[in-house]
Each structure stands twice: as structure tokens, then as C-alpha cells.
Amino acid sequence: MNNVLKFKNKKANVAAQDEIYNFAYLDENTKRMIRRALIKALCIPGYQVPFSSREMPMPYGWGTGGVQVTSSCLTTDDVLKVIDQGADDTTNAVSIRNFFKKTANIETTEKTSQASIIQTRHRIPEEKLKEKQILVYQVPIPEPLAFLEPRYQETKKMHALSEYGIMHVKLYEDITKNGHIETAYAYPVKTNDRYIMDPSPIPKFDNPKMNNNPAIQLFGAGREQRIYAIPPYTEVTSIDFEDYPFDPSKAPHKCSICGSNDSFLDEIITDDDGNRSFICSDTNYCNQRMKDK
């Protein structure tokens, strides 16, 4: 309710037509329900908490889960950053940012260091996150065992009893077929030495950033109606074999704009002759480096 009062005080800034929305779109009861799920998720790192996902004014697969989590976490003092595959200027990122500008009238930014909440699709920013920052992931399929065991009841039991042998069968098949672990995104992790978790389709390059991160990491899956979380400074390990250890590989190139050697790169095809160049997927990181030069 506090938010509502604060919001009303800020009313002067809000265009008249937007007053029909509650602060950050969702009604207060729904936000309370989601916050309860979030607290439970933070108490049991990696455990998938069911929640009653609402219909959002956007299609499934566009971040309905992430938007609901962000909406429940936002206060009037928050500064929001939204990225899609690392970029601040793609359709998904721009429209979600505009959505919250319109419904919550909060400040937004493209700078990782200035944001208090970062909603992300498929990347973790290159810049190190700090305490008191919240990273909200958009998750398409929260169940890491889904492709191996189709029965939801059975996967629930497997999680409860830590029966994770089958997860390694997947890696075994990878090595047997390709000589190395082929999984390059949504690479499964073990959280706090207990639950196997799907880190959403981030590249495995980002997996090590989840480990011992000072920020709060929240995961929302709207269609699948699940929320899970990693509290700050939690151990997150990528599963592997002793003789085939986890390798957070990246393309062996430099960013052709900023020259960065250690950021995650997007491959861009530049003409019809098969020429290509590589640029940072994190646009804010790349721009910042160019400015610093």
C-alpha cells in the first residue's frame, strides 16, 4: 500500500490516461502473492515455487514471468534497466522499459551500475553486480529435467530426493556424440549444493557469474507459473565430469567495436560473401568502454 500512497504523491508527473493502472500494472494482492513466492524461493535456493501467474498485456515467451517479478519488486525509488540478449535497444527491452515507464513512472537507465533492478532476457551484464541490486531473469522453461523426464510429478520427486543421475546421462550423451559437452546455453547448475536449476537460456559463458554474486537473482516463468531464486553470495556450480570439466567458452575473437577480449560476443554477418564480425552482446558495456577511451 505504501507504494500506492507514494505513487499518488507523484501523481503530478503522471499523464491522466495512465491513472487507470495500479502502480507497476499489477494489483496489490497479486504483488503480495508473488512476493510471498519470491521470499519462499529465496529461502530454498534453486527450488521452483509455483505461483498463480497472471495474464500480462504481452504474449507468453516475451517475458511475462520476468515482468511480473519486476512489477512486484519495484518501488518508486527504483531505477530500472531492461536488456534483451545483452542489448538495451532491442524490441523486447524497449517495450518492457516503456511499459514500466508508463505504468510505474519510474526512472530507467541503460547503465548497469546505476540500476537497482535489471530485468534480463538470456544474459548477465558484463559489469560486476553489487549488493542491493536485483537481477530478474525471464525464463521460458524452468524445469531442468523437462527434456529428460516428461512427467512433472516424477521430476518433482526427483528434485525432492536429489535423484539427479539422469542429468549426467545428458552430458554423457553429449560427450559420446561430440567429444565434448555440447550444451552451450541453459547449462544446468547446482544451487547451494542441493537443487539442480535451469539458469534460463543464458550462455554457459555467464554461468560462473551466478556463483557468489552479491546481487539478488530472481527467476520468473510466466507460462509455466514458476518462480525460483538465488540469494546473494550463494554457491552455484555448473555440473560436469571430473575428466570433462565445465568450460565457459566464448568465440575466440575480439569485439570489433571496443576491442574487448573477455566479453561475450555476438556474431554478425556483414555481407553476402560470408564475411562476419564479432561485437559485444552487452551494448552498455561496449559503449562504456568506447566512452572511456
Added chain:
Amino acid sequence: MEPILSVQNLNKYYGDQVGCKNMNMTLYPGEVVGVVGESGSGKTTFINSISGNLNPDRGKILINKDNEIINFLEISESLKRLLIRTELAFVHQNPRDGLRLDVSAGGNISERLMSIGQRNYGNIRQTIFKWLDKVEIDKSRVDDFPRTFSGGMLQRLQIAKNLVTSPKIIFMDEPTGGLDVSVQAKILDLLRKLVRELNLSVVIVSHDLAVIRLLADKIIVMKNGEAVETGLCDQVLDDPQHSYTQLLVSSVLQV
């Protein structure tokens, strides 16, 4: 010597229907017990009830694990599933029920190894080859999918998948059902070899008296959900006392 598995007064009902009633059995290490009877006599209900696939209504199942007696029906779900993964094995009649068809042969064999915590690909691979050799599947087939295997090979693969963690008690439900006689003979040969080599304790269900005679030391004859005759295999089959056992023995086809 202590029995490794002892079943006392086991009952399983489906509503008013009797699944199996007042069943008793003791299985000693290295021993093979055969359960025979006609279709619908409760053989499969019995083996499913004592292997953790079904929950019996009454009775006791005691498993001896390293001289510690475990009451199988009263332990927690997690311990039960751990026992099923490590100490027990179940060979299904249809190998497709016991295998993952979209995982390679090697992957199938390795699952139990990884579920008990083995994390070294090289070692796991070695164990897989050892077991393919034991069940007489060519090593070159290790990365092929089970769906490319013949019925007999599938059954041998299922046996390897189950025995890889050296379980103490093996349950087999008609392991040679649906296979032609020459393949059947091969599987039986293999089973007999493994039972002797690894000193396995086995409960085997079959309607085929020849299979039981070849493998089993003791026999339980079931009819309408009850055991009508029990005893040493040769004794019961050579000198059947109960009229139903007499009928069963006399119905065996001679070539």
C-alpha cells in the same frame, strides 16, 4: 546363513479382487526362487509388491543389507528409492519398459552409475564396455540407440543396465517372454552364467516351467493369488503334490 530377503504374510488386493494373498518367501544369498502359475494367478502382482513397484496392503518385507535388517514397507520414500537404485534390480518382460529408448546403449547402462555419484567419464566408459562384453553385445554398438537393437539384444542390454551397480537382489518378470526359442536359450545361458559368477539372489517369475527348472533352486506355484505348493525346484517338478501343480507339469509340451 541369514536370508537376504524374507517376505511374510504378504497381501495385495485390488478393491475386492485378490491380487495375492498370504504369500511367504525366503531368499538366501546366491539362491534363485522361481514363481510359476497361469495367467492371472498373481505372479506379477507378487513380484511387483516385493520389489517396490506396488504397495502391498498387509505383510512384511525384510531386506538384509550388510547384516542390517530393513523393513522395506516402513522406510522413507527416499531410502526406498535409494535401495531400488542400488541394492535391487528389476528386469521387465518388455525391455522397452526398462530402457530409455532415446538414450544410447552406453547411456542406458551408465545411468545407475551416475545416480550413485560416479563422475568420471573415462571410468564410466570402461565399466560400460565391461558390461557389454559380459552380456555379449558387440562393443561397436555402444553408441547406438536401443531402437536399432533386436529383441534379444534389448533384453541383454536391460540386464546389463540393471546389474551394473552390482545389486544384491534381482527381480525378473518373464525375462524370456516374447523371444524366440534360440534367443531364449541364449538369454537363459547368460542369466545362468551371471547368477553363478556374481552369486546373485534372484526372484524370477515365469509361466514357462522349463525356464524355472533351468534357473531356479526353489519354486513357488501360485493359483488364484495364493501359493499352492512350495519346495525345492526338482522335487516339486518331479513329484508334484497339489493337483494344480500336477496339471501344470503334465501340460508341458514335449518335442
